[in-house]
Amino acid sequence: MSNLKVFKVRGRDVTEVPGEAVSVEAELQHLIEANMERMLGIRFLATEYRTGRHGGRIDSLGLDENGTPVIVEYKRAKNEAVIVQALSYLCWLQDHHHEFENLVRDKLGEEVAGDVDWSAPRIVCVAGAFTYHETVAVETIPHRIDLVVYRVFGDAVALQLVSATGGTRTSARGKISSSARTGAAAPKSVQQYLDASPRELRELYADLDELLLSHRDVQREPQLHYFSYRRIKNVATVRIQPRNKVLVVNLRLDPDAVDLCDGFTRDLRGLGSLGLQGDVVEVRIASREDLDRAAGLIQRSVETG
Numbered sequence: 001m002s003n004l005k006v007f008k009v010r011g012r013d014v015t016e017v018p019g020e021a022v023s024v025e026a027e028l029q030h031l032i033e034a035n036m037e038r039m040l041g042i043r044f045l046a047t048e049y050r051t052g053r054h055g056g057r058i059d060s061l062g063l064d065e066n067g068t069p070v071i072v073e074y075k076r077a078k079n080e081a082v083i084v085q086a087l088s089y090l091c092w093l094q095d096h097h098h099e100f101e102n103l104v105r106d107k108l109g110e111e112v113a114g115d116v117d118w119s120a121p122r123i124v125c126v127a128g129a130f131t132y133h134e135t136v137a138v139e140t141i142p143h144r145i146d147l148v149v150y151r152v153f154g155d156a157v158a159l160q161l162v163s164a165t166g167g168t169r170t171s172a173r174g175k176i177s178s179s180a181r182t183g184a185a186a187p188k189s190v191q192q193y194l195d196a197s198p199r200e201l202r203e204l205y206a207d208l209d210e211l212l213l214s215h216r217d218v219q220r221e222p223q224l225h226y227f228s229y230r231r232i233k234n235v236a237t238v239r240i241q242p243r244n245k246v247l248v249v250n251l252r253l254d255p256d257a258v259d260l261c262d263g264f265t266r267d268l269r270g271l272g273s274l275g276l277q278g279d280v281v282e283v284r285i286a287s288r289e290d291l292d293r294a295a296g297l298i299q300r301s302v303e304t305g
Contacts, residue, residue, distance in 0.1 A: 041233030237275035251301035
C-alpha cells in the first residue's frame with residue numbers, strides 16, 4: 001500500500017500521516033474479528049480454531065455474504081508463509097463440512113447452516129505487505145484467495161485488496177436440496193436465466209456488467225441465484241428477470257441517503273437481500289435510460305466497498 005498517502009489538513013496546510021503496521025499480530029486479528037462483517041463482509045464464527053489431528057489453529061473462521069466458508073489468516077512480517085499455511089487449513093476445511101456447519105448452526109442458526117455454499121471456499125490473507133512473488137503465485141493456485149494489505153494511520157485503519165483470484169468452483173452447495181431428493185428439476189441458475197433472456201436484456205446486462213467492472217479491483221462472481229460484484233465486500237448483486245425484462249440490482253447504500261422513486265428504487269431494510277447485509281437499496285433497470293439514471297448510485301455503492 002505504498003501508493004496510499006494520508007494527510008491531516010489544518011487550514012491550507014497538510015501534514016502527512018505515516019502508515020504503520022501493528023506492533024503485535026494479535027492486535028490486528030482482534031480488531032478485525034470484532035468488526036469482521038463491517039471490514040470484510042464476513043460473519044465471524046471462531047478464533048484460533050483447532051484443526052485436531054491436522055495440526056495448527058486457524059486464525060479466524062467466518063461465512064461471507066454469499067454463504068461461502070472463509071478462512072482468514074494474518075501476518076505482520078513479509079517472511080511468514082501465510083498463504084501456504086492457509087492452503088493447508090483449506091484441506092482441513094474441505095474434509096470437515098459437518099464440523100463447520102455445526103459451528104455455523106451454533107452461531108447463526110439452522111437456516112443459515114443448511115445453505116452453506118461449498119462450491120468455492122475462500123481464503124483471505126491480511127498483512128502489512130505481500131511480496132511480488134506472493135501476488136504472482138496466487139494467480140496459479142486453483143482456489144479463491146484474497147490478499148488484503150492494511151495500514152494504520154493514527155486512529156484509522158486502511159484496507160486494500162491487492163489481489164483476488166476466482167479459483168475453480170465445484171457443483172457442491174451444502175446439503176442435498178429438497179428438489180434433488182424428490183426428483184424435481186433443479187432450480188435454474190442466474191446464468192441460465194440470462195441465456196434465456198431476450199437479446200435486449202442480455203445486451204443491457206452486458207452494459208451493466210461493463211459499468212461495474214470498469215471500477216478498479218471490482219470482481220464478478222456468479223452465484224446460484226445472482227451475480228455478485230465485490231471489492232473487499234460485495235458492492236452489488238444482480239438478478240435476471242426475463243419475463244419482466246428487468247435487471248434487479250441490489251446496492252450497498254443507506255436508503256435514507258437516496259431519493260427513492262416508486263418502481264425504480266426501493267428500501268430493502270428488513271426485507272432481506274441475497275448477498276448483501278444491512279443497508280441495501282434495490283434498483284430495477286429495464287432500459288439504457290434506467291442504467292444511466294442508476295450510474296451515480298452504482299458509483300456510490302462501489303466506493304463503500
